[in-house]
Amino acid sequence: AQSVTQLDSHVSVSEGTPVLLRCNYSSSYSPSLFWYVQHPNKGLQLLLKYTSAATLVKGINGFEAEFKKSETSFHLTKPSAHMSDAAEYFCVVSEGPGGYNKLIFGAGTRLAVHP
Amino acid sequence: DADVTQTPRNRITKTGKRIMLECSQTKGHDRMYWYRQDPGLGLRLIYYSFDVKDINKGEISDGYSVSRQAQAKFSLSLESAIPNQTALYFCATSDADARAGRDTQYFGPGTRLTVL
Numbered sequence: 001a002q003s004v005t006q007l008d009s010h011v012s013v014s015e016g017t018p019v020l021l022r023c024n025y026s027s028s029y030s031p032s033l034f035w036y037v038q039h040p041n042k043g044l045q046l047l048l049k050y051t052s053a054a055t056l057v058k059g060i061n062g063f064e065a066e067f068k069k070s071e072t073s074f075h076l077t078k079p080s081a082h083m084s085d086a087a088e089y090f091c092v093v094s095e096g097p098g099g100y101n102k103l104i105f106g107a108g109t110r111l112a113v114h115p
Numbered sequence: 116d117a118d119v120t121q122t123p124r125n126r127i128t129k130t131g132k133r134i135m136l137e138c139s140q141t142k143g144h145d146r147m148y149w150y151r152q153d154p155g156l157g158l159r160l161i162y163y164s165f166d167v168k169d170i171n172k173g174e175i176s177d178g179y180s181v182s183r184q185a186q187a188k189f190s191l192s193l194e195s196a197i198p199n200q201t202a203l204y205f206c207a208t209s210d211a212d213a214r215a216g217r218d219t220q221y222f223g224p225g226t227r228l229t230v231l
Contacts, residue, residue, distance in 0.1 A: 009155075
């Protein structure tokens, strides 16, 4: 069965410094992987998506993630944090076979950005 | 205008009351989903529907029911609300992708439900 582990529940960075949010997954199949962001009192917005094409996936707002099958990881990075990046981030794996796109969510990582 | 809308956005109710949460979408997607979000648990699937005549239970369907009134509308009901159903509820939609598991889900803004 699929599962997702976000290794940090909270990450705090200074504005202008790199961001790294870590995600490990387990999957019996070739997974689809997603990162979603949730700003306070807002819905979930798709940041980026991996579906077995290029292993380095570029998303919105300067974020990118690299799929590493050997490490079963899909870490999210950004070279330089902005105050507006403060939010909660969810790593998600899709349980695909059978045509049923069940999403398995990680518990979330809350990113704080300090001036 | 938002592609996926939810009403109400906030609701406070009492134990034992019947509550309906509504979701509408203008994306033209066939698939719709209801999730609940609890702190530290991410999102968990309550029900999903692949079309008007196809409704399926998710991982936490007990205490909930749904109705798919049209392609664009999917409502979630709590027949007799209880305090542990206090949560943030999200509706989502997706378009079927021939490659199983590849479709992207798009989420509404959420409904914050409090059961006293």
